[in-house]
Amino acid sequence: MQQDNGGRAAKLAVAAATVTVVLWASAFVAIRSAGADYSPGALALGRLLSGTVVLGVLCLVRREGLPPKGAWPGIVTAGVLWFGAYMVALNWGEQLVDAGTAALVVNIGPILIALLGGWLLKEGFSSRLLAGMAVSFAGAAVVGLSMSGEGRSSVGGVLLCLVAAVTYAAGVVSQKPALRHASALQFTTFACAIGALATLPFSGQLVSEAADASAGATLNMVYLGVFPTAIAFTTWGYALARTSAGKMGATTYAAPALVVLMSWLFLDEVPGAVTLGGGLLCLAGVAVSRSTRTLRRRVPPVTPEPGAPEESPSGLIDAHTRD
Numbered sequence: 001m002q003q004d005n006g007g008r009a010a011k012l013a014v015a016a017a018t019v020t021v022v023l024w025a026s027a028f029v030a031i032r033s034a035g036a037d038y039s040p041g042a043l044a045l046g047r048l049l050s051g052t053v054v055l056g057v058l059c060l061v062r063r064e065g066l067p068p069k070g071a072w073p074g075i076v077t078a079g080v081l082w083f084g085a086y087m088v089a090l091n092w093g094e095q096l097v098d099a100g101t102a103a104l105v106v107n108i109g110p111i112l113i114a115l116l117g118g119w120l121l122k123e124g125f126s127s128r129l130l131a132g133m134a135v136s137f138a139g140a141a142v143v144g145l146s147m148s149g150e151g152r153s154s155v156g157g158v159l160l161c162l163v164a165a166v167t168y169a170a171g172v173v174s175q176k177p178a179l180r181h182a183s184a185l186q187f188t189t190f191a192c193a194i195g196a197l198a199t200l201p202f203s204g205q206l207v208s209e210a211a212d213a214s215a216g217a218t219l220n221m222v223y224l225g226v227f228p229t230a231i232a233f234t235t236w237g238y239a240l241a242r243t244s245a246g247k248m249g250a251t252t253y254a255a256p257a258l259v260v261l262m263s264w265l266f267l268d269e270v271p272g273a274v275t276l277g278g279g280l281l282c283l284a285g286v287a288v289s290r291s292t293r294t295l296r297r298r299v300p301p302v303t304p305e306p307g308a309p310e311e312s313p314s315g316l317i318d319a320h321t322r323d
Helices: 002-034 040-062 069-096 099-106 109-120 127-146 155-178 184-198 200-212 215-240 245-266 273-289
Strands: none
Touching: 002 215, 002 245, 040 069, 040 184, 040 200, 040 215, 069 099, 069 155, 069 184, 099 155, 109 127, 109 155, 109 245, 127 273, 155 184, 155 215, 155 245, 184 200, 184 215, 215 245
16 A cells, blocks of 8 residues: 555646646747847846736635754745746846757756755756766757757856856755745745735836737746746656756656647647657656666576575575474
8 A cells, every 4th residue: 555655646646737838938938029028127026926926816715834954954035046046037038048058058057956955955866867868968058059049048047047057056946945945835835925025126027028018028928937936846846856956857848848749739839850759768767867777687596505595586495494
């Protein structure tokens, strides 16, 4: 029975991680639409406010209450860095560099998560995880560079994308220990609210831009708050509490492949052969990094000494040889 419960929990964690990756991939399509009418800071604030409202209602319905004291350091750190600084830096950076450069730099994040998780969280450095992440990173670079045709590049844009990658990694690593004390919903709700507080300086821009923005752009901003933020960050926390930070970071490398598919379906951007190949590399790397199969060494049979008790095929001493 205990084994069945463990298997069910593992399947739920995989399902939660899948929901997260799909919704985070959809965010790229929504950001492209909303970013036409909203500046980076205003878009981040509007997204976080929408997410905070939805998460607050869910917390009230479930009567979650305040997180325990032990969770607050991680909540505050992730709220300021991941929910606040990351979203502003990413939105801003993607306006200054082409898509390929942004994808290449931001996808350093999962590698940093694996390194920081192995060092600070004592998760170790699995050779299978590192190999899978190397394959996925190569695929993400291929996808980003093949979909980039604008040729824009600036030092400031690269630095902003690097800030996004670092704050993303720092947020995940600070979240892992906090989830020992708080539920995924508690963590996401209060981290999202702190992120909204951190981006309040952009409230003037949000109000003025919302008056002139198209309905589609505003709906996409709300979508970003409800689905890729409120739902996806909660399912991420649920899955992260049940696996290592390194493996969860590697899982997000499936996002570039999904972005290719969604751009094809919703934006009529037909991917080329190189782009599709990069997407397959991303998925292959994720499969390698999350694999739990271990190599079995073949142990040569041992010839028993004369008079020694024989072993059964299971490796146990046969009952008839015991005294």
